[in-house]
Amino acid sequence: MADKSAIEWTDATWSPVTGCDPISAGCKHCYAKREVEIRWSKNPKSEWFGRPFNDVRCHPEKLAGARSPLAWKRPRRIFVCPRADLFHEAVPFEFIAAVFAVMATANRHTYQVLTKRPYRMGEFFRWLEKRSAGANARYMSSYDYQAGVRARQKLRDEGKPSLDEPSPPTEIVRALYDIGAPAVNAVMDPSARFHHLRSLGQCHWMKWPLKHVWLGVSVEDQATADKRIPLLLQTPAAVRWVSAEPLLGPVDLGFGDQLGDDDDSSVGCYPCDSGGRRHEHYISETCGRGIDWVVVGGESGPKARPMQGDWARGLRDQCAAAGVPFLFKQWGEWIDADQADNEAKDALWRNRSHFEMRDAGLIANIPPKPPGPPHYACNYTIRIGKKAAGRLLDGVLHDEYPEVLP
Numbered sequence: 427m428a429d430k431s432a433i434e435w436t437d438a439t440w441s442p443v444t445g446c447d448p449i450s451a452g453c454k455h456c457y458a459k460r461e462v463e464i465r466w467s468k469n470p471k472s473e474w475f476g477r478p479f480n481d482v483r484c485h486p487e488k489l490a491g492a493r494s495p496l497a498w499k500r501p502r503r504i505f506v507c508p509r510a511d512l513f514h515e516a517v518p519f520e521f522i523a524a525v526f527a528v529m530a531t532a533n534r535h536t537y538q539v540l541t542k543r544p545y546r547m548g549e550f551f552r553w554l555e556k557r558s559a560g561a562n563a564r565y566m567s568s569y570d571y572q573a574g575v576r577a578r579q580k581l582r583d584e585g586k587p588s589l590d591e592p593s594p595p596t597e598i599v600r601a602l603y604d605i606g607a608p609a610v611n612a613v614m615d616p617s618a619r620f621h622h623l624r625s626l627g628q629c630h631w632m633k634w635p636l637k638h639v640w641l642g643v644s645v646e647d648q649a650t651a652d653k654r655i656p657l658l659l660q661t662p663a664a665v666r667w668v669s670a671e672p673l674l675g676p677v678d679l680g681f682g683d684q685l686g687d688d689d690d691s692s693v694g695c696y697p698c699d700s701g702g703r704r705h706e707h708y709i710s711e712t713c714g715r716g717i718d719w720v721v722v723g724g725e726s727g728p729k730a731r732p733m734q735g736d737w738a739r740g741l742r743d744q745c746a747a748a749g750v751p752f753l754f755k756q757w758g759e760w761i762d763a764d765q766a767d768n769e770a771k772d773a774l775w776r777n778r779s780h781f782e783m784r785d786a787g788l789i790a791n792i793p794p795k796p797p798g799p800p801h802y803a804c805n806y807t808i809r810i811g812k813k814a815a816g817r818l819l820d821g822v823l824h825d826e827y828p829e830v831l832p
Protein backbone atom coordinates (compact mmCIF):
# COMPACT_ATOMS: atom_id res chain seq x y z
CA MET A 427 0.00 0.00 0.00
CA ALA A 428 1.40 3.39 -0.91
CA ASP A 429 0.40 6.11 1.49
CA LYS A 430 0.92 8.78 -1.14
CA SER A 431 -0.02 8.83 -4.77
CA ALA A 432 0.89 11.15 -7.62
CA ILE A 433 -2.50 10.47 -9.16
CA GLU A 434 -4.48 13.69 -8.88
CA TRP A 435 -7.80 12.19 -7.78
CA THR A 436 -6.64 9.86 -5.03
CA ASP A 437 -4.62 9.91 -1.79
CA ALA A 438 -3.21 6.41 -1.63
CA THR A 439 -3.09 3.11 -3.50
CA TRP A 440 -3.72 -0.48 -2.45
CA SER A 441 -2.62 -3.43 -4.58
CA PRO A 442 -4.25 -6.69 -3.48
CA VAL A 443 -3.91 -7.79 -7.13
CA THR A 444 -0.97 -7.07 -9.43
CA GLY A 445 -0.54 -7.79 -13.13
CA CYS A 446 -2.76 -7.32 -16.13
CA ASP A 447 -2.82 -7.50 -19.90
CA PRO A 448 -4.02 -5.12 -22.57
CA ILE A 449 -7.66 -5.24 -23.56
CA SER A 450 -8.21 -2.21 -25.82
CA ALA A 451 -6.49 0.74 -27.50
CA GLY A 452 -6.42 2.65 -24.21
CA CYS A 453 -3.95 0.05 -22.88
CA LYS A 454 -1.43 0.54 -25.69
CA HIS A 455 0.93 2.61 -23.59
CA CYS A 456 -0.20 1.36 -20.16
CA TYR A 457 1.80 3.32 -17.59
CA ALA A 458 1.75 0.39 -15.13
CA LYS A 459 3.19 -2.01 -17.71
CA ARG A 460 5.87 0.49 -18.65
CA GLU A 461 6.77 1.12 -15.00
CA VAL A 462 6.99 -2.59 -14.24
CA GLU A 463 9.05 -3.45 -17.32
CA ILE A 464 11.48 -0.55 -17.02
CA ARG A 465 11.83 -0.43 -13.26
CA TRP A 466 10.22 -2.94 -10.95
CA SER A 467 10.85 -6.24 -12.71
CA LYS A 468 14.59 -5.53 -12.50
CA ASN A 469 14.57 -4.68 -8.80
CA PRO A 470 15.31 -7.71 -6.58
CA LYS A 471 13.49 -6.00 -3.69
CA SER A 472 10.28 -5.59 -5.67
CA GLU A 473 7.37 -8.02 -5.71
CA TRP A 474 7.64 -7.62 -9.49
CA PHE A 475 11.19 -8.95 -9.70
CA GLY A 476 11.53 -11.25 -12.70
CA ARG A 477 7.82 -11.12 -13.45
CA PRO A 478 6.25 -10.11 -16.73
CA PHE A 479 3.41 -7.60 -16.40
CA ASN A 480 0.84 -10.14 -17.59
CA ASP A 481 1.57 -12.42 -14.62
CA VAL A 482 -1.64 -11.72 -12.68
CA ARG A 483 -1.29 -12.46 -8.97
CA CYS A 484 -3.54 -12.14 -5.93
CA HIS A 485 -1.86 -11.01 -2.72
CA PRO A 486 -3.75 -12.34 0.31
CA GLU A 487 -0.97 -10.96 2.51
CA LYS A 488 -2.17 -7.45 1.66
CA LEU A 489 -5.69 -8.10 2.91
CA ALA A 490 -4.55 -7.55 6.51
CA GLY A 491 -1.50 -6.20 8.29
CA ALA A 492 0.46 -3.06 7.58
CA ARG A 493 -0.24 -3.06 3.84
CA SER A 494 -4.02 -3.27 4.25
CA PRO A 495 -6.51 -0.41 4.62
CA LEU A 496 -7.62 -2.17 7.82
CA ALA A 497 -4.40 -0.85 9.41
CA TRP A 498 -4.70 2.64 7.98
CA LYS A 499 -6.29 4.86 10.61
CA ARG A 500 -6.65 8.25 8.90
CA PRO A 501 -9.44 8.24 6.30
CA ARG A 502 -8.16 8.33 2.72
CA ARG A 503 -9.33 8.05 -0.84
CA ILE A 504 -7.74 4.77 -1.96
CA PHE A 505 -7.29 3.73 -5.58
CA VAL A 506 -7.65 -0.06 -5.59
CA CYS A 507 -5.31 -2.04 -7.87
CA PRO A 508 -3.40 0.71 -9.71
CA ARG A 509 -1.26 -1.92 -11.51
CA ALA A 510 -3.99 -4.43 -12.23
CA ASP A 511 -7.66 -4.85 -13.01
CA LEU A 512 -9.49 -6.24 -9.96
CA PHE A 513 -12.01 -7.87 -12.31
CA HIS A 514 -9.44 -9.54 -14.54
CA GLU A 515 -10.47 -13.11 -15.51
CA ALA A 516 -7.52 -14.53 -13.56
CA VAL A 517 -8.78 -13.14 -10.23
CA PRO A 518 -11.13 -15.64 -8.50
CA PHE A 519 -14.49 -14.30 -7.31
CA GLU A 520 -13.65 -15.55 -3.80
CA PHE A 521 -10.65 -13.23 -3.73
CA ILE A 522 -12.68 -10.28 -5.05
CA ALA A 523 -15.16 -10.98 -2.22
CA ALA A 524 -12.27 -10.82 0.27
CA VAL A 525 -11.21 -7.44 -1.16
CA PHE A 526 -14.80 -6.20 -0.78
CA ALA A 527 -14.94 -7.59 2.78
CA VAL A 528 -11.88 -5.51 3.66
CA MET A 529 -13.41 -2.43 2.04
CA ALA A 530 -16.69 -3.04 3.90
CA THR A 531 -14.88 -3.30 7.23
CA ALA A 532 -12.44 -0.38 6.84
CA ASN A 533 -15.30 1.92 5.92
CA ARG A 534 -13.57 5.10 7.12
CA HIS A 535 -11.86 5.16 3.70
CA THR A 536 -13.29 5.82 0.25
CA TYR A 537 -12.33 3.21 -2.35
CA GLN A 538 -11.97 4.04 -6.03
CA VAL A 539 -12.22 0.94 -8.18
CA LEU A 540 -11.67 1.24 -11.91
CA THR A 541 -12.04 -1.50 -14.49
CA LYS A 542 -11.92 -2.08 -18.22
CA ARG A 543 -13.75 -5.38 -17.64
CA PRO A 544 -17.22 -4.35 -16.44
CA TYR A 545 -18.72 -7.58 -17.88
CA ARG A 546 -16.76 -9.51 -15.26
CA MET A 547 -17.63 -6.99 -12.57
CA GLY A 548 -21.29 -7.73 -13.39
CA GLU A 549 -20.61 -11.47 -13.30
CA PHE A 550 -19.09 -11.07 -9.85
CA PHE A 551 -22.15 -9.29 -8.45
CA ARG A 552 -24.52 -11.82 -10.02
CA TRP A 553 -22.43 -14.63 -8.52
CA LEU A 554 -22.57 -12.92 -5.13
CA GLU A 555 -26.33 -12.55 -5.46
CA LYS A 556 -26.70 -16.26 -6.07
CA ARG A 557 -24.54 -17.03 -3.05
CA SER A 558 -26.70 -14.84 -0.79
CA ALA A 559 -29.89 -16.80 -0.33
CA GLY A 560 -32.94 -14.60 -0.11
CA ALA A 561 -31.12 -11.41 -1.12
CA ASN A 562 -33.21 -8.54 -2.28
CA ALA A 563 -32.62 -8.59 -6.02
CA ARG A 564 -33.71 -4.98 -6.33
CA TYR A 565 -30.46 -3.95 -4.71
CA MET A 566 -28.39 -6.22 -6.83
CA SER A 567 -29.53 -5.45 -10.32
CA SER A 568 -31.35 -2.21 -10.63
CA TYR A 569 -31.45 -0.15 -7.48
CA ASP A 570 -29.75 3.18 -7.81
CA TYR A 571 -28.61 4.29 -4.40
CA GLN A 572 -28.02 7.96 -5.22
CA ALA A 573 -31.28 8.31 -7.13
CA GLY A 574 -33.14 6.66 -4.25
CA VAL A 575 -31.67 9.07 -1.71
CA ARG A 576 -32.42 12.05 -3.95
CA ALA A 577 -36.02 10.91 -4.48
CA ARG A 578 -36.60 10.58 -0.74
CA GLN A 579 -34.96 13.95 -0.07
CA LYS A 580 -37.15 15.60 -2.72
CA LEU A 581 -40.29 14.23 -1.09
CA ARG A 582 -39.09 15.48 2.29
CA ASP A 583 -38.30 18.94 0.84
CA GLU A 584 -41.79 19.11 -0.65
CA GLY A 585 -43.28 18.17 2.70
CA LYS A 586 -44.70 14.95 1.29
CA PRO A 587 -44.59 11.66 3.15
CA SER A 588 -41.28 10.01 2.46
CA LEU A 589 -41.00 6.57 1.00
CA ASP A 590 -39.93 3.98 3.49
CA GLU A 591 -36.23 3.42 3.57
CA PRO A 592 -35.69 0.02 1.94
CA SER A 593 -34.44 -2.49 4.42
CA PRO A 594 -30.73 -3.19 4.07
CA PRO A 595 -30.01 -6.39 2.16
CA THR A 596 -28.20 -7.99 5.03
CA GLU A 597 -27.93 -11.27 3.15
CA ILE A 598 -25.60 -9.83 0.55
CA VAL A 599 -23.25 -8.32 3.09
CA ARG A 600 -23.29 -11.57 5.05
CA ALA A 601 -22.49 -13.54 1.90
CA LEU A 602 -19.64 -11.17 1.18
CA TYR A 603 -18.18 -11.84 4.60
CA ASP A 604 -18.89 -15.57 4.57
CA ILE A 605 -16.95 -15.92 1.33
CA GLY A 606 -14.30 -13.24 1.84
CA ALA A 607 -13.51 -13.33 5.56
CA PRO A 608 -11.58 -16.66 5.66
CA ALA A 609 -8.91 -15.22 3.36
CA VAL A 610 -8.67 -12.08 5.50
CA ASN A 611 -8.57 -13.96 8.82
CA ALA A 612 -5.92 -16.34 7.50
CA VAL A 613 -3.46 -13.47 7.28
CA MET A 614 -4.72 -11.46 10.22
CA ASP A 615 -2.91 -11.03 13.47
CA PRO A 616 -4.85 -13.11 16.07
CA SER A 617 -5.22 -10.11 18.38
CA ALA A 618 -6.79 -8.12 15.57
CA ARG A 619 -9.02 -10.99 14.50
CA PHE A 620 -11.34 -10.43 17.40
CA HIS A 621 -12.11 -6.93 16.19
CA HIS A 622 -12.66 -8.20 12.67
CA LEU A 623 -15.02 -10.91 13.85
CA ARG A 624 -16.91 -8.34 15.87
CA SER A 625 -17.34 -6.39 12.64
CA LEU A 626 -18.74 -9.51 11.03
CA GLY A 627 -21.38 -9.70 13.72
CA GLN A 628 -22.34 -6.13 13.02
CA CYS A 629 -22.74 -6.40 9.30
CA HIS A 630 -26.53 -6.23 9.60
CA TRP A 631 -26.36 -2.44 9.72
CA MET A 632 -24.33 -2.12 6.55
CA LYS A 633 -26.15 -0.83 3.52
CA TRP A 634 -25.71 -2.33 0.11
CA PRO A 635 -24.26 -1.17 -2.18
CA LEU A 636 -21.42 0.03 0.04
CA LYS A 637 -21.63 3.81 -0.06
CA HIS A 638 -17.87 4.32 0.33
CA VAL A 639 -16.95 2.13 -2.67
CA TRP A 640 -16.97 3.96 -6.00
CA LEU A 641 -17.11 1.70 -9.03
CA GLY A 642 -15.93 3.04 -12.35
CA VAL A 643 -15.05 2.12 -15.91
CA SER A 644 -12.16 3.38 -17.93
CA VAL A 645 -13.02 4.42 -21.50
CA GLU A 646 -10.99 5.99 -24.28
CA ASP A 647 -13.48 6.71 -27.07
CA GLN A 648 -17.12 6.34 -28.06
CA ALA A 649 -16.85 2.62 -28.85
CA THR A 650 -15.45 1.71 -25.44
CA ALA A 651 -17.89 4.09 -23.73
CA ASP A 652 -20.83 2.39 -25.46
CA LYS A 653 -19.51 -1.01 -24.49
CA ARG A 654 -18.55 -0.36 -20.88
CA ILE A 655 -20.82 2.37 -19.47
CA PRO A 656 -24.11 0.47 -19.96
CA LEU A 657 -22.61 -2.45 -18.02
CA LEU A 658 -21.50 -0.08 -15.27
CA LEU A 659 -25.04 1.31 -15.04
CA GLN A 660 -26.35 -2.18 -14.40
CA THR A 661 -23.93 -2.70 -11.54
CA PRO A 662 -25.00 -1.92 -7.99
CA ALA A 663 -22.87 0.98 -6.78
CA ALA A 664 -23.39 4.01 -4.57
CA VAL A 665 -21.16 6.06 -6.87
CA ARG A 666 -20.55 5.20 -10.52
CA TRP A 667 -17.77 6.97 -12.33
CA VAL A 668 -16.06 7.14 -15.68
CA SER A 669 -12.38 7.76 -16.26
CA ALA A 670 -11.87 8.95 -19.83
CA GLU A 671 -8.10 8.60 -19.88
CA PRO A 672 -6.24 8.42 -22.14
CA LEU A 673 -8.94 10.19 -24.10
CA LEU A 674 -8.42 9.22 -27.75
CA GLY A 675 -11.58 10.57 -29.32
CA PRO A 676 -14.81 12.43 -28.60
CA VAL A 677 -17.31 10.76 -26.28
CA ASP A 678 -21.02 11.50 -26.28
CA LEU A 679 -22.63 10.54 -23.01
CA GLY A 680 -26.02 10.84 -24.62
CA PHE A 681 -27.08 13.80 -22.55
CA GLY A 682 -30.58 14.78 -23.46
CA ASP A 683 -33.89 13.06 -23.61
CA GLN A 684 -33.22 10.53 -26.28
CA LEU A 685 -35.99 8.15 -25.43
CA GLY A 686 -35.68 4.59 -26.55
CA ASP A 687 -38.66 2.34 -27.24
CA ASP A 688 -36.93 -0.85 -26.35
CA ASP A 689 -38.82 -2.01 -23.27
CA ASP A 690 -36.55 -4.99 -22.92
CA SER A 691 -33.41 -2.96 -22.98
CA SER A 692 -31.33 -3.67 -19.95
CA VAL A 693 -29.68 -0.30 -20.36
CA GLY A 694 -31.75 2.49 -19.11
CA CYS A 695 -33.02 4.86 -16.62
CA TYR A 696 -34.91 2.90 -14.02
CA PRO A 697 -36.39 5.80 -12.05
CA CYS A 698 -37.93 7.06 -15.31
CA ASP A 699 -39.15 3.64 -16.33
CA SER A 700 -42.75 4.00 -15.22
CA GLY A 701 -43.96 4.83 -18.73
CA GLY A 702 -42.51 1.65 -20.09
CA ARG A 703 -39.79 3.48 -21.99
CA ARG A 704 -36.26 3.95 -21.00
CA HIS A 705 -33.84 6.75 -21.63
CA GLU A 706 -30.82 5.74 -23.63
CA HIS A 707 -28.55 8.21 -21.95
CA TYR A 708 -25.74 7.82 -19.49
CA ILE A 709 -26.24 11.09 -17.63
CA SER A 710 -29.21 13.35 -17.37
CA GLU A 711 -30.41 16.31 -15.38
CA THR A 712 -34.00 15.20 -15.75
CA CYS A 713 -33.80 11.97 -13.82
CA GLY A 714 -30.58 12.21 -11.85
CA ARG A 715 -29.73 8.69 -12.88
CA GLY A 716 -26.49 7.55 -14.35
CA ILE A 717 -22.88 8.50 -13.99
CA ASP A 718 -21.96 10.33 -10.80
CA TRP A 719 -18.46 11.50 -11.71
CA VAL A 720 -16.35 11.98 -14.85
CA VAL A 721 -12.55 12.23 -14.92
CA VAL A 722 -10.78 13.25 -18.13
CA GLY A 723 -7.11 13.12 -19.03
CA GLY A 724 -4.71 12.95 -21.94
CA GLU A 725 -1.95 10.41 -22.30
CA SER A 726 1.51 10.76 -20.79
CA GLY A 727 4.74 8.89 -21.45
CA PRO A 728 7.21 8.64 -24.33
CA LYS A 729 4.78 7.50 -27.02
CA ALA A 730 1.77 9.45 -25.81
CA ARG A 731 -1.02 10.13 -28.27
CA PRO A 732 -2.47 13.64 -28.36
CA MET A 733 -5.83 14.55 -26.88
CA GLN A 734 -7.72 17.34 -28.62
CA GLY A 735 -9.04 20.04 -26.34
CA ASP A 736 -12.49 19.80 -27.92
CA TRP A 737 -12.85 16.19 -26.78
CA ALA A 738 -12.25 17.27 -23.18
CA ARG A 739 -14.51 20.31 -23.60
CA GLY A 740 -17.28 18.08 -24.92
CA LEU A 741 -17.27 16.00 -21.74
CA ARG A 742 -16.88 19.07 -19.53
CA ASP A 743 -19.92 20.68 -21.12
CA GLN A 744 -22.04 17.54 -20.95
CA CYS A 745 -21.24 17.18 -17.27
CA ALA A 746 -22.04 20.84 -16.60
CA ALA A 747 -25.39 20.49 -18.36
CA ALA A 748 -26.26 17.36 -16.40
CA GLY A 749 -24.93 18.57 -13.03
CA VAL A 750 -22.34 15.78 -12.92
CA PRO A 751 -19.01 16.55 -11.16
CA PHE A 752 -16.11 16.83 -13.60
CA LEU A 753 -12.39 16.53 -12.92
CA PHE A 754 -9.84 17.46 -15.57
CA LYS A 755 -6.82 15.41 -14.52
CA GLN A 756 -4.24 16.47 -17.08
CA TRP A 757 -3.54 17.38 -20.67
CA GLY A 758 -0.82 14.73 -20.81
CA GLU A 759 2.21 15.21 -23.03
CA TRP A 760 0.26 17.16 -25.64
CA ILE A 761 -1.73 20.35 -25.44
CA ASP A 762 -3.65 22.51 -27.89
CA ALA A 763 -1.21 25.23 -28.92
CA ASP A 764 -3.54 28.02 -27.88
CA GLN A 765 -3.78 26.55 -24.35
CA ALA A 766 -0.06 26.35 -23.62
CA ASP A 767 1.62 29.29 -21.94
CA ASN A 768 4.03 31.34 -24.04
CA GLU A 769 7.07 30.50 -21.95
CA ALA A 770 6.67 26.79 -22.66
CA LYS A 771 6.03 27.44 -26.34
CA ASP A 772 9.04 29.72 -26.70
CA ALA A 773 11.27 27.12 -25.05
CA LEU A 774 10.03 24.55 -27.52
CA TRP A 775 10.48 26.88 -30.42
CA ARG A 776 14.12 27.38 -29.48
CA ASN A 777 14.63 23.62 -29.41
CA ARG A 778 12.44 22.60 -32.28
CA SER A 779 13.67 19.01 -32.42
CA HIS A 780 11.10 18.38 -29.66
CA PHE A 781 8.43 20.39 -31.33
CA GLU A 782 5.79 18.29 -32.97
CA MET A 783 2.43 19.44 -34.10
CA ARG A 784 -0.82 17.91 -35.02
CA ASP A 785 -2.88 19.54 -37.68
CA ALA A 786 -5.99 18.07 -39.21
CA GLY A 787 -5.37 14.81 -37.42
CA LEU A 788 -1.80 14.32 -38.60
CA ILE A 789 1.20 14.21 -36.34
CA ALA A 790 4.39 15.47 -37.92
CA ASN A 791 7.66 17.00 -36.95
CA ILE A 792 7.50 20.70 -37.50
CA PRO A 793 9.31 21.78 -40.67
CA PRO A 794 12.52 23.82 -40.44
CA LYS A 795 11.96 26.94 -38.42
CA PRO A 796 10.40 29.57 -40.64
CA PRO A 797 11.88 33.06 -40.64
CA GLY A 798 10.35 35.67 -38.40
CA PRO A 799 8.83 35.48 -34.92
CA PRO A 800 7.13 32.25 -33.86
CA HIS A 801 3.43 31.98 -34.39
CA TYR A 802 1.15 29.32 -33.04
CA ALA A 803 -2.02 28.36 -34.77
CA CYS A 804 -4.70 27.24 -32.37
CA ASN A 805 -5.51 24.14 -34.38
CA TYR A 806 -2.13 22.65 -33.59
CA THR A 807 -1.61 20.25 -30.74
CA ILE A 808 1.94 20.51 -29.51
CA ARG A 809 4.02 18.20 -27.39
CA ILE A 810 5.36 20.16 -24.44
CA GLY A 811 5.43 17.47 -21.74
CA LYS A 812 2.96 16.57 -19.01
CA LYS A 813 4.30 18.99 -16.41
CA ALA A 814 4.35 22.04 -18.69
CA ALA A 815 0.94 21.16 -20.14
CA GLY A 816 -0.60 21.11 -16.66
CA ARG A 817 -4.26 20.61 -15.92
CA LEU A 818 -6.05 23.84 -16.78
CA LEU A 819 -8.72 23.64 -19.44
CA ASP A 820 -9.47 27.05 -20.93
CA GLY A 821 -7.65 28.52 -17.94
CA VAL A 822 -9.89 26.80 -15.41
CA LEU A 823 -9.02 24.10 -12.89
CA HIS A 824 -11.79 21.48 -12.86
CA ASP A 825 -11.43 19.53 -9.66
CA GLU A 826 -14.86 18.28 -8.68
CA TYR A 827 -15.73 15.10 -6.79
CA PRO A 828 -19.01 13.26 -6.41
CA GLU A 829 -21.27 14.12 -3.56
CA VAL A 830 -21.52 11.17 -1.24
CA LEU A 831 -25.05 10.89 0.01
CA PRO A 832 -25.77 9.59 3.53
Ligand code: SF4
Pocket residue numbers: 446447448449450452453456457458459508509510511542
Ligand atom coordinates in the same frame (compact mmCIF):
# COMPACT_ATOMS: atom_id res chain seq x y z
S1 SF4 B 1 -6.57 -2.66 -18.18
FE1 SF4 B 1 -5.40 -1.00 -17.17
S2 SF4 B 1 -3.74 -2.04 -16.07
FE2 SF4 B 1 -4.57 -3.51 -17.57
S3 SF4 B 1 -3.25 -3.27 -19.37
FE3 SF4 B 1 -5.03 -1.94 -19.65
S4 SF4 B 1 -4.38 0.07 -18.88
FE4 SF4 B 1 -2.93 -1.46 -18.08
